[in-house]
Amino acid sequence: MININYLQTNVDISKLSNFKTKAFAKLYFEVKSRQDVDKLKEIFDFAKKEKLKVLFIWWGTNLLFAFDMFEWIVIKNCLQWWTYDKKTKILEAYTSEKIRDIAKSLEDDYGQDIWHRFIGLPWTIGWAVVGNAGCFWLETEWNFLEAEVLNLYNYDITILQKNEINFSYRNSIFKEKEGYFIIKVKFDLNEKVEKYSSEVDNIDFRENKQPxxxxxxxxxxxxxxxxxxxxxxxxxxxxxxxxxxxxxxxxxxxxxxxxxxxxxxxxxxxxxxxxxxxxxxxxxxxxxxxxxxxxx
Ligand SMILES: Cc1cc2nc3c(=O)[nH]c(=O)nc-3n(C[C@H](O)[C@H](O)[C@H](O)COP(=O)(O)OP(=O)(O)OC[C@H]3O[C@@H](n4cnc5c(N)ncnc54)[C@H](O)[C@@H]3O)c2cc1C
CATH class of the missing domain: 3.90.78.10 (UDP-N-acetylenolpyruvoylglucosamine reductase, C-terminal domain)
Structure with missing residues (x-):
């Protein structure tokens, strides 16, 4: 049945979910480069033909594997690299980058503290967009500019602008309609916007008040x-x-x-x-x- 030779078989994926339950995937692929993004088209064609479900994973902080062997295809997004332009204050990042690392480096290396409250958070910048993630009233949507996505219906790679994402509380078009593989995201960090201000020390909160x-x-x-x-x-x-x-x-x-x-x-x-x-x-x-x- 397997006719795509770069799909790995029977892979131990226990470490890919934060709960670390013992789990295997029958078919597995890691997206590590732009060339790998192109291969997704072939994998999706194959999945449609064989009627196989596909599961995307970033850092697995929101996934509980309730199976011994996942019978379908697991795709782990490993796309990492980001850049920040100090002049324009534009941040561009592949979606598997961790938001806490970016927020920390923005502060330490660029003197940019807009995302201070995202320091200490465990998820990816991709998820921040999907879930309009937030922390003590600082929400992802405020500085979001655009996302580069692979449309899984027609395989076009397109740019979606903020007004196409339908952000609301902990929600976006990506949560409502699973049809995109999110590749890269862009933010404009010129202005700090927050619903309400908060005095909570988020680093102490994450370090000492969460298990x-x-x-x-x-x-x-x-x-x-x-x-x-x-x-x-x-x-x-x-x-x-x-x-x-x-x-x-x-x-x-x-x-x-x-x-x-x-x-x-x-x-x-x-x-x-x-x-x-x-x-x-x-x-x-x-x-x-x-x-x-x-x-x-
Ligand atoms: C200790 C802790 C504290 C937390 N605190 C907060 C908080 O304060 N505020 C808050 O908002 N949330 C909080 N969360 C939840 C956090 O938002 C998540 O864990 C997040 O849902 C998942 O991040 P992830 O990047 O690991 O994605 P994953 O868990 O790997 O995946 C999440 C979803 O995204 C999908 N996905 C993966 N890759 C792609 C892709 N390329 N394109 C499209 N979809 C894809 C997956 O299929 C899955 O459905 C917390 C979580 C933890 C563990």
């Missing part, structure tokens, strides 16, 4: 303004409960953490289902995961 173990950040969406997910989990006495070294963190009860490497995904699913059932029984509320659970 350090393998996690996907906040696991469930907050059910309502009145009831946050961490509160609901605490109220049903799941804080401190430990199932085979998988637990909701005592530091922040909405962080599902896996305290050992290569643990069985079934233990994480057990805890997720337990939390959902207990919260439903107590509050008649359905907890919805924010983390993307990947199944076959």
């Amino acid at each position: 350090k173990w393998n996690s996907g950040g906040s696991f469930f969406k907050n059910p309502s303004k009145e009831l946050s997910a961490w509160k609901a989990i605490e109220e049903v006495w799941l804080k401190w409960y430990n199932h085979n070294w998988v637990l909701f963190s005592p530091l922040h009860a909405n962080f599902l953490i896996n305290t050992k490497l290569n643990w069985d995904w079934r233990d994480l699913i057990y805890m997720i289902d337990l939390a959902k059932t207990k919260v439903k029984d107590r509050f008649s509320i359905d907890l919805e995961p924010e983390v993307r659970i990947i199944t076959n």
Whole structure:
């Protein structure tokens, strides 16, 4: 069945998700260069013909692998390189660059502190655009200019401008319509815009107030303004409960953490289902995961 020789087979992808559960991919490809972007067209044709699903991964901080062997194709985006023009204050970056590294270097090497609040955050700059990610009221959309994308329907490489991205709170066109492979993004860092100012020391917050173990950040969406997910989990006495070294963190009860490497995904699913059932029984509320659970 496999007729594309650069697809690797039966690859261990356990380290590609922040939860580090033991997982393999039947077919695997890393995008490391512009030439590799061209190969995606061929891979997508192949996937369509063979009716195979495709999963993109950046740094896997938002993915929980709930399978032993992923039967379809995993594509890891490894495109890295960025540049900042001190005169024009334009930043250009391939999407697998980590936002915390860029934010830190902008400050240390260029005296540009607009993205100070992004220091310490674990995700990629690609995700920042997809999820309009934000931190203490500093949102990605404010300085965004354009994105270079591969359209997976017609294989055109095009530039999408800000008004085509439909940013809203933690949302964009990329979340609503999966049809693009995002290659590169551009930002104009001339002006600092934020919804509200914040005095929170984000570096101290990330270092000392968030759990350090393998996690996907906040696991469930907050059910309502009145009831946050961490509160609901605490109220049903799941804080401190430990199932085979998988637990909701005592530091922040909405962080599902896996305290050992290569643990069985079934233990994480057990805890997720337990939390959902207990919260439903107590509050008649359905907890919805924010983390993307990947199944076959
Ligand atoms: C400790 C911690 C704290 C966090 N705090 C915050 C916070 O304060 N604010 C906030 O907004 N978020 C927060 N998050 C969530 C954060 O936004 C995510 O983890 C982010 O969703 C994923 O980043 P990633 O770059 O690792 O992408 P991945 O998890 O690898 O992928 C995320 C999604 O993007 C898709 N994707 C991958 N590559 C591409 C591509 N080239 N083109 C199109 N789609 C692609 C994937 O299929 C997947 O659906 C936190 C997470 C952690 C672990």
